[in-house]
Amino acid sequence: MAKVIPRPQLSFWENIYFVEIFKGLATTWGHAQKNLIKGDFPTRNYPDELPALPRDYRARHRLMKRPDGTPRCVACFMCSTACPARCINIVAEESDRLDIEKRPAKFEIDLLLCVFCGFCVEACPCDAIRMDTTLGVMVADNRADFVINKTTLMDWAPADYPATDTQSQKAPGGSLHAQALADFNSGNRH
């Protein structure tokens, strides 16, 4: 059986509109004067005030660095194989170090194809690619600029990452860099 919802009956004061109108005006005035005087809106001044994204938010990628500044990537193609969008384009070449076999000559990610699933990060055996930059905003004037290369991917500073992130701090400029570089040169590259 259908449920009958009785039509609400308006009282006399509601029927002459004016009382209810002034109540409504009081409500909107409260909001207007609060926002005018205090200025703390529930909304954010978006591009000027950015939200604080957590580190595990899957944002734009970065390539991790060894203590000597070269990418940790060994051009194994695991990430580009795992990538469901096929947006990672790697060209491998022979490394100039005897203890490292390969390195990427070219490492490109097409951000327009990328679906930000994080599979490349999961697939990487060397902790070489990460998505913890918190760069949620990617802007460019044309399509070609959305294809980011090795230089852009490695353009990050250890100071922007927490001290607990030891892998980042081992890169040049990080707090653990001196010890890490000494270890690296003595043959302990992990």
Next chain:
Amino acid sequence: MFDWILANPYAVAGLLLPIVIPLVVFQILPLLVLIERRGAAFIQDRAGPNRAYIYIPVLGVKLRAFGMIYNATDAVKLLFKENFIPPFVHKGWYLFAPGIPVITGLLGLALIPWFAPMSYVAGESLAVLSGQMIEANSGILLLFAFGGLGVYGIVLGSWASNSKYSLLGGMRASAMMISYEVSMGLSVMGMLMLVGSLGLTQVVEWQGAHTWGIVVQPIGFLLFLVSMFAECNRNPFDVAEGESEIVAGFHTEFNGVKFMTFMTAEYLHVIAASVLLATVYLGGYQLLPLPLPLDGFDAPWVDLNTLWLKNHLGIIAGLMLAGGGAGLLGFAYLLVGRRRTYQANDANAVLKAERSKEYGLYIAVFALGGLGMLAGAVASVMLMHTAALGQTINNTVIFPGWVNAVTAFIQFNILIGKAMLFCWLFVWVRWTLPRFRYDQIMALGWKVMLNIALVNLLVTAVIAKLVR
């Protein structure tokens, strides 16, 4: 020529006022658009449009002026849009229609008394410079006639558009106009009956000698206010436009500068309606809602309020300047707090530096303006002693020209200030109330407002007869 100008300052002022006053009142329009946009935003708990800026190279400041720049960007956008004329319209009337509401809106302003009539000595006799640009005996009736003509532009535009949605919008506007014109006329009639004249100057003078219209005619005021909302096609009576029902309403086929003209007319009508409401029910250019005492003066029909104002010009100007200065300083203080908030929240150092500079400029301008006004207040209280300057000739008090000029300026500002209250009310109501359905509007107009207006008129007539 130059000698004539110096010899006849009042005649020159009379010639200049019809040009100056519409230009000055037109400057309220961008302010009203700003109030509408940011007011809407504040009511809806958001910041509103505040990002368009003009870069000032010398200071290195991105001047955003609280969203005021959007008016300029809108105007530029609409002016440079392609002037497309649909092939199916009647070209002549289509191009002519948007101008009509603007013209009638401006003509309406010409009938408002912006300041008290000034008496001055011209040769042997006394002459009067009126605060109205068109002084007609029909007064408020002529104003209603101009207001009614405004809808002709809407109907003509919609008809010439040769589009059914436009026509529906135009018909709705005209039907609503007719319905609410009736209760508008009847509601203001009570006030006119008390005054005993149709002239708006007389209405304002009566309010100066007795009390404001809103006190003696509260019901008439409410009816007139509601009718004015309908006359201006403003929410909750904005059925002439309705996205969900009739595409865009009467201006569906209008674009670019023609659309801008329609929008200008809408805001112009809001200003005209606000000024009219302030004139008829809020004392017009009168300062206070009570007749003020004046020593040794007992003429029965005289503009006591203005005379009192002219006698105490220094104190009144000082108080008004002090109020304005305090307001500006308060706003500067508000901006200091806002600047601190931005310093805490902004994303990067470049933005912080830019915003700090920009707000520093605003704070400096408003603080300096406020301090200047406070200094002006002190100066006017100390320097302007006008009580002894009036000379009584033929039972009329004649003041020197500069006193008249300052008085007129003050009274113009009083009227504009009262009108701005109503402008804010228009915006406030628009973002508070949902719109009425079309049949509800008609029912409200014919079955409720008309009856209340008639009863109000009857009661006022009886009381007016008994009191006289």
